[in-house]
Amino acid sequence: MPSLLELEGIAKRFGPVAALQDVSFDLRAGEIHALAGENGAGKSTTMRIVDGIIQPDAGQIRIDGKPVRIRSPLEAQALGIGFVHQEIALCPDVSVAENIFMAATAASRAPLMNFAGMERKARAALAELTDVDPGAKVGSLSISNQQLVEIAKALALDARILILDEPTSALTEAETRKLFAIVHRLKAKGLGIIHITHRMAEIFDHCDRVTVFRDGRYIDCLQVDGTTPEQVVNRMVGRTISKLYPPKLNRAAGRPLIEVEGLCDTHLLDDISFTLREGEILGIGGLIGAGRSELAKAVCGLGPRRAGRIRLDGQDVSIPDFATALDHGVVYVSEDRKAEGLFLDLSIRSNVSALRLGQVSTRLGLIDRSAEEAQAQRLGKKLRLKAASMANPPSVLSGGNQQKVALARMFSVNPRVVFLDEPTRGVDVGAKSEIHIILRDLARSGVGVIVISSELPELIGLADRILVLHEGRLSGEIGPDRMTEEAIIALASGLKPPVAAQKLEGTEQ
Amino acid sequence: MTETSLGQATEKRDIVRGSDGAMKRLLGMREMGLLCIILLVCVVMSLASPYFLTWSNFRTIFLSFSVEGIVVIGMTMLLIVGGLDLSVGAVVCFAMVVAGKLFLLGINPWLASAGGVASAAAIGAAMGVFVVKVGLSHFIASLAAMVIVRGACLLVTQGTPLSLFTLPPEFKFVGQGSIGGVPLVVIIFLVLAVVFDFLLRRATRFRAIFYTGSNERAAEYSGIRTKRVIFWVTVLCSTLAGLSGVIFMARFGSATPQFGVGMELNVIAAAVIGGASLKGGQGSIFGAVLGVALLSLVTSSLILLDVSVYLQDMIKGFILLAAVSFDHLMSKRAGREG
Ligand SMILES: Nc1ncnc2c1ncn2[C@@H]1O[C@H](COP(=O)(O)OP(=O)(O)OP(=O)(O)O)[C@@H](O)[C@H]1O
Ligand SMILES: [Mg+2]
Numbered sequence: 001m002p003s004l005l006e007l008e009g010i011a012k013r014f015g016p017v018a019a020l021q022d023v024s025f026d027l028r029a030g031e032i033h034a035l036a037g038e039n040g041a042g043k044s045t046t047m048r049i050v051d052g053i054i055q056p057d058a059g060q061i062r063i064d065g066k067p068v069r070i071r072s073p074l075e076a077q078a079l080g081i082g083f084v085h086q087e088i089a090l091c092p093d094v095s096v097a098e099n100i101f102m103a104a105t106a107a108s109r110a111p112l113m114n115f116a117g118m119e120r121k122a123r124a125a126l127a128e129l130t131d132v133d134p135g136a137k138v139g140s141l142s143i144s145n146q147q148l149v150e151i152a153k154a155l156a157l158d159a160r161i162l163i164l165d166e167p168t169s170a171l172t173e174a175e176t177r178k179l180f181a182i183v184h185r186l187k188a189k190g191l192g193i194i195h196i197t198h199r200m201a202e203i204f205d206h207c208d209r210v211t212v213f214r215d216g217r218y219i220d221c222l223q224v225d226g227t228t229p230e231q232v233v234n235r236m237v238g239r240t241i242s243k244l245y246p247p248k249l250n251r252a253a254g255r256p257l258i259e260v261e262g263l264c265d266t267h268l269l270d271d272i273s274f275t276l277r278e279g280e281i282l283g284i285g286g287l288i289g290a291g292r293s294e295l296a297k298a299v300c301g302l303g304p305r306r307a308g309r310i311r312l313d314g315q316d317v318s319i320p321d322f323a324t325a326l327d328h329g330v331v332y333v334s335e336d337r338k339a340e341g342l343f344l345d346l347s348i349r350s351n352v353s354a355l356r357l358g359q360v361s362t363r364l365g366l367i368d369r370s371a372e373e374a375q376a377q378r379l380g381k382k383l384r385l386k387a388a389s390m391a392n393p394p395s396v397l398s399g400g401n402q403q404k405v406a407l408a409r410m411f412s413v414n415p416r417v418v419f420l421d422e423p424t425r426g427v428d429v430g431a432k433s434e435i436h437i438i439l440r441d442l443a444r445s446g447v448g449v450i451v452i453s454s455e456l457p458e459l460i461g462l463a464d465r466i467l468v469l470h471e472g473r474l475s476g477e478i479g480p481d482r483m484t485e486e487a488i489i490a491l492a493s494g495l496k497p498p499v500a501a502q503k504l505e506g507t508e509q
Numbered sequence: 510m511t512e513t514s515l516g517q518a519t520e521k522r523d524i525v526r527g528s529d530g531a532m533k534r535l536l537g538m539r540e541m542g543l544l545c546i547i548l549l550v551c552v553v554m555s556l557a558s559p560y561f562l563t564w565s566n567f568r569t570i571f572l573s574f575s576v577e578g579i580v581v582i583g584m585t586m587l588l589i590v591g592g593l594d595l596s597v598g599a600v601v602c603f604a605m606v607v608a609g610k611l612f613l614l615g616i617n618p619w620l621a622s623a624g625g626v627a628s629a630a631a632i633g634a635a636m637g638v639f640v641v642k643v644g645l646s647h648f649i650a651s652l653a654a655m656v657i658v659r660g661a662c663l664l665v666t667q668g669t670p671l672s673l674f675t676l677p678p679e680f681k682f683v684g685q686g687s688i689g690g691v692p693l694v695v696i697i698f699l700v701l702a703v704v705f706d707f708l709l710r711r712a713t714r715f716r717a718i719f720y721t722g723s724n725e726r727a728a729e730y731s732g733i734r735t736k737r738v739i740f741w742v743t744v745l746c747s748t749l750a751g752l753s754g755v756i757f758m759a760r761f762g763s764a765t766p767q768f769g770v771g772m773e774l775n776v777i778a779a780a781v782i783g784g785a786s787l788k789g790g791q792g793s794i795f796g797a798v799l800g801v802a803l804l805s806l807v808t809s810s811l812i813l814l815d816v817s818v819y820l821q822d823m824i825k826g827f828i829l830l831a832a833v834s835f836d837h838l839m840s841k842r843a844g845r846e847g
Contacts, residue, residue: 051730053729053730072732073729073730073731073732074732074733074734077732083730085730089724089726089727089730090724090727091719091720091723091724091727091728091790092723092724092790093719093722093723093786093789093790093791094719094720094723094790098716098720099727102720102727102728102731102732102733103731103732105713105716105717105720106717106731106732106733107732108713110713111712111713111714112711112712112713113710113711113712113713113716153731
């Protein structure tokens with residue numbers, strides 16, 4: 001039986017950059033095939049070729065053994081290819097239902113729209129994923145719900161080949177589970193599914209085979225059974241990396257760096273108090289919509305704040321806006337690098353220098369190009385940023401490398417307290433552990449580090465203490481000795497932590 | 510147990526997030542708001558002036574915006590697709606001048622008008638090519654077109670108005686006649702408005718205009734030929750401007766090379782008051798019609814009240830500012846609640 005989809009000898013250059021060289025890949029019907037590789041390895045580029053968004057310079061694509069040319073997403077759809085894009089590609093001014101069935105509308109011969117029928121079908125398509133109103137405008141949804149709409153949109157195509165490019169990076173555990181329930185059902189129906197992810201657990205829990213790319217080349221295709229995560233990571237990075245998290249703080253934390261007391265905002269946050277001490281990394285957990293980002297933004301002067309006091313190094317400060325926050329060395333790094341984190345069309349070096357232009361300016365207030373370049377080079381190297389030139393815009397970088405540019409910006413300010421919102425979203429395993437080490441070093445050097453993460457293992461591995469939010473309130477704090485995924489989930493969903501429950505049982509006996 | 514409660518908690522949030530039937534109602538709200546303002550102006554004016562509530566006054570007001578309204582229809586669609594056309598005033602004039610010149614050369618006025626509209630469409634097609642193939646922005650392409658076409662109008666007429674009093678009466682009827690007391694131009698405008706409003710809301714082909722304007726990349730990934738959509742809407746906008754030009758010719762029985770100077774700003778203002786966004790993806794014909802109606806209503810009311818011409822322009826500007834700011838604040842608040 002021929003493979004469902006085969007790629008052979010695919011090559012693609014972007015100007016001087018050889019993004020893909022002699023790449024091959026094969027997908028069978030009824031399998032979930034993981035595609036792994038470091039940031040910039042060429043995973044998304046390969047899939048964009050399969051979807052007809054870009055054209056390969058060389059090589060052949062075969063579907064059911066027959067060579068095909070895919071010149072546009074329209075042709076890809078006709079061939080039964082559905083694609084969940086890494087960067088959400090939805091129309092914000094248009095309803096959820098219309099977004100889901102946009103391809104059907106584009107191909108439809110019916111002269112008139114049937115909105116009622118479309119909303120009904122959309123409700124059914126979304127039922128297993130989320131509860132959003134199909135009539136709502138996509139622009140009003142949270143990122144994770146937009147991601148779910150993007151998934152529902154690809155599912156609605158009735159595709160035979162489903163490509164998922166990091167669909168889970170914006171989802172929490174609960175939503176990820178729902179997604180995989182659907183994916184497994186589609187697999188049983190005989191679809192071929194390509195799943196791109198940086199999370200080893202997803203590969204080993206759900207996938208049948210894994211293909212590894214490195215530096216734009218095909219490296220290996222392994223049966224997941226009988227392979228270890230270390231083997232996959234080795235092929236990805238070509239060297240061994242420790243998957244261990246950097247050692248945690250082994251002494252009592254120092255003096256308080258930032259103290260927040262009774263923080264309220266206008267619609268969600270309610271009476272939140274916490275203290276971050278010198279040397280420790282504070283984690284913030286909670287479900288999507290619990291107010292984690294809102295909390296960080298409110299402290300940094302980026303969101304509305306109704307009540308609350310902030311003390312830095314024991315001194316009361318007022319932070320009415322982000323410019324003041326920066327003056328105090330308080331930085332927020334957004335979870336949404338595209339919309340809030342980066343100037344996608346400016347050069348990488350202007351992005352890095354933007355928060356503190358004074359550092360790279362001459363005395364006359366003119367920007368010193370070479371200082372700017374040097375700063376970008378230095379921070380880029382520190383983060384292992386993979387970019388052809390610092391003069392390129394972030395828009396041509398792979399997703400993970402864009403994230404590194406966002407982090408480089410934070411380092412440019414010499415911060416005192418940093419709020420990192422999903423700092424390793426879309427970052428590959430190697431770079432991720434480097435970022436963890438960097439954050440630990442930062443904490444050790446006396447900078448306050450607060451990390452928001454939806455990935456529970458990361459939160460547990462990295463943080464010395466975890467605050468959990470539930471519907472805008474602080475539902476609990478978890479110390480180093482009680483850190484388990486169950487404890488976080490329980491607090492995040494508003495239940496009592498199991499530890500407390502056990503104590504209760506103990507007293508009853 | 511944790512699993513289910515986790516799911517429930519997520520769902521609860523999502524219901525809160527997804528509860529924006531409000532957003533949808535808001536779309537209607539823009540139009541409702543405009544209707545209310547129009548009614549309010551009518552009430553105030555009927556108290557202020559005995560002439561206001563007369564059939565002939567309403568006839569004059571409708572006449573004053575109908576032909577320009579045809580241009581607003583095209584401009585609204587172009588704004589929704591994310592474009593902009595600064596050349597409409599010049600194109601209106603060009604269609605008028607070309608049709609007039611052809612008529613003076615002895616060609617049947619209907620054919621001459623078809624020629625005028627076709628020349629307008631050709632200008633739209635040329636702009637479309639520069640936007641879609643060369644990659645210029647609509648602003649630049651239409652700015653250039655505005656200057657070039659205005660020059661062409663002067664060239665064709667040698668700078669003097671064409672006098673077309675020999676136009677046959679059945680042709681002038683298009684611009685000057687009435688059916689059952691209602692001017693034909695008003696009927697033409699209303700029919701076009703209803704047809705395009707319906708198409709834009711309901712027709713499968715026309716939905717692509719919203720998709721492309723809202724996020725061109727997403728539309729393209731969904732299999733929509735966005736470049737074609739942009740091209741054809743650009744052509745449509747110019748074509749409607751051309752149509753409006755020849756109707757103006759029939760109405761005035763002349764073709765002046767300076768006609769329609771500054772019209773583009775009025776037209777854009779009307780569309781924006783009606784809810785179109787310069788960022789694309791938003792707007793409706795119904796709203797734009799109300800927008801153009803409001804602007805004319807205010808102008809004629811100010812004339813009726815003997816307000817200085819200079820003040821009139823300022824007041825129109827403030828109305829634009831107020832309408833757009835109000836809408837912006839309302840949708841911001843709705844967004845926060847939603
Ligand atoms: N339009 C473009 N212009 C220039 N270079 C590009 C363009 N698109 C991709 N590249 C380059 O091609 C390489 C592969 O990028 P790609 O997005 O495929 O990586 P990826 O494997 O998906 O990484 P990630 O895990 O970070 O998403 C990168 O080095 C990127 O900079
Ligand atoms: Mg990618």
